[in-house]
Amino acid sequence: MNLITAVLLMILTGHSTSEYLQELVCPYENKTVHRPRVWCKRDAQDENCCTGFSFRQGVNKLEEGNIEVKDDGKSFTVSVKTLTQGDGVYWCGFMTEDKIIVKLAEDYFTSTPFNFIWSVLRWILFILLPVITISTHIYSNRKHGDTKKT
Template sequence: MHLLILVLLLSIGACEAVYWQKLKCPYDVQHKSLPRIWCRQSSTDCCTGLTFSQSAHLLDGGKLKVTQSADSFTVAVLELSYGDGMYWCGVLSKNDTIIRLAEGYFHSSPGAYIWSVTRWILLPLLPMVTIVTHVYSRTATKNTCKEAEDDDISVSRTLRDPQYVNAASLRVLE
């Protein structure tokens, strides 16, 4: 039971209720005004994807969410348009060369999304199940101990106060 609790707590982690895979892309100040890149690696030096401006917040029909900060941007992915694989985030230089800022493996499992919602439903139930199980096991243990004590008392009474008298001991020898 404790192992199950540990596995559930570790799988929950610190994330949003919706399963967003994220990649943080830190950049230098000189790259701040360059177009951003999000793409799936197709070979060691190439990738397929899309470009977007620093003011973009939602991309690919809402499947990607971009948040900007002073020295980085973060791409959060709800659904992958290009399938599982290694993804890059970067900027597009003046000569149309991609400057890769970060990379990460992303997967498009619908099971992961279902689990991300289900675990928030199950999370409040976990402490309740643990408490009920603990109370039940303590009650069952107390009842078992009480029954054992009652059995010991009846045995000791039987030995001290016999209910049956041996007929041979009542016979008077003549």
């Protein structure tokens, strides 16, 4: 009974947020600091094209807060909570005066990552591990106790 109470207390009092945040660091030179920045998904048929949007320096949130941008003066980091365009290779870069995108970095982003699955699975294992340990201990003592009586 005490075990059930302990497990319930852990579940009810524990607070865990599991948000899968993917990031891409986009280093730039001082001469490009004021150029419009670009975030886009590479086209599956044409690796030289991408679909996305541009934004100005100083913009911190995009797509209703699903994308956050931080700038440290040497690079800007794009943090993605939700992929609105789906899994694929994403670019960050800047746009020239001629509307040409200069890619600074790229990475594969996915909406069903192992890290998110692990963040949920670890809590299940956290609860199961003590239950299995205690059950094994009780079973072992019971079996060992039966051997002493005969």
